[in-house]
Amino acid sequence: MFIRKVNGFAVLGLAGTLISAPLTHAATTVIPSTSFSSYSTFESYWAYLYPWGSDHNGSARMKGSSSDHSHIVVASNTLSLIATPTSNPSPPTSTANPHPAIHYARQAVNGWPPETDIAEWKGTANNWFNTFNTSSIVRSDLVSWPTDLSFHSLKAVLTAESNNADVKIQFYMDNVLKATQYGQGFVGKPMWLIVNLQMEGSSGSPGPTGTTTYKARNVVVTRSGS
Template sequence: MKLFVVLACLAAPGTFPFVDAATVIPANSFSSFSTYWNNFYPWGTDHNGSGRMASANIIVASNTLSLIATPTSNPSPPTSTSNPKPAIHYASGAIHAKEHITVTAANAYTVSGEFSAPTAVGTWPAFWLTAVSGWPPEVDIGEWKGTADNWFNTFNTSSVVKSTLVDWPTDLSFHSVKAVLTAQSNNKDVKIDFYMDNKFIVTQYGSGFVGKAMYLIINLQMEGSSGSPGPSGRTVYKARNVQVTRTGN
């Protein structure tokens, strides 16, 4: 017991000796969808693109999530209810985790998954964290904006943003992304280490993110930041082995 206390005191901030990671969302969570996930965005069916989320466009089979965007006509209402209120051109899909992610001085989170992400102009899939109350924080672990790149982003404000782009294959093969979120020693800021295919890519920092609850969202938005016009046919964004673990208390 004395040895444990000494080592615990010597541990660096953000490390948690002899504590196993707790599984918050297991890698097979899509097989128990209603236990871990809700349909749509936390705030509803609309956001900042031309896709409106619909239950019929959210498909789960063999522990793989498929979000499907299809062109639509005569939507009601005709524009998004979220700013900047673009015209709705697609029915699509989004889900969010029931469990919030809150990094504190006593814990750290790892958020990961494997994705088959479309990269055509007008397709805007994402795997991201955003504030439960207010905004920011926002951490984009996967964001594809109509090019063969994944964007790792951290928003401290709308104008103070750190972005790192990495090449993303266009063949719709599955690749993994991961973020490890750890409180800094000032107990205010969060260090975010990003990985692709288990290779470390970059570290970014979220100012004042400690103690801020965040939603985890997987969505297929359309057009907006990914350009227009979007595809005239069906677009599919797939996710599997999405997992969240927490180390510490």
């Protein structure tokens, strides 16, 4: 995964797929590594906007569709999310709480939480591993992110605990375990896998004055059990 920006934040998180107690069945591939191989393949596994619409809690608005790839680009098995400053958006503020003014256009539930962030950057060379049990009970582990502008790997392994209610989440960077967190009552909860590039919000203001690009490749989701 590659990120380059100032005061923007990018997230690859689960806010996707049902979590259940693992069985002894072989792993099933839910999203293959080829999902960014073409637009038709992309559209068979991913949607262009958030599950709830185009806006979230930052100043960027999702913009993309099967006929508009100016901000969501699939090429060379890589997904590129592109954010550009915009003026006179309509509506001028986000439709999502806390309703910040929209300053950017960019690409791209039953309830919240649960949420866990596998990859989140807030304009610095740190990746945030986060798990939200409530809006105020949050575990965050910050890990230094390499600044070599190369792709690096991130992985989360979610496993049901013996009480069949809570979930252990193990976070890896470049195949090294970096953090372990726990999601209370996460088992059986419907979740979305979301890849997004947001601006300002918790990263602070002002945001970038030019184009910002977030790239991801080899995204794979597997699960065991029924």
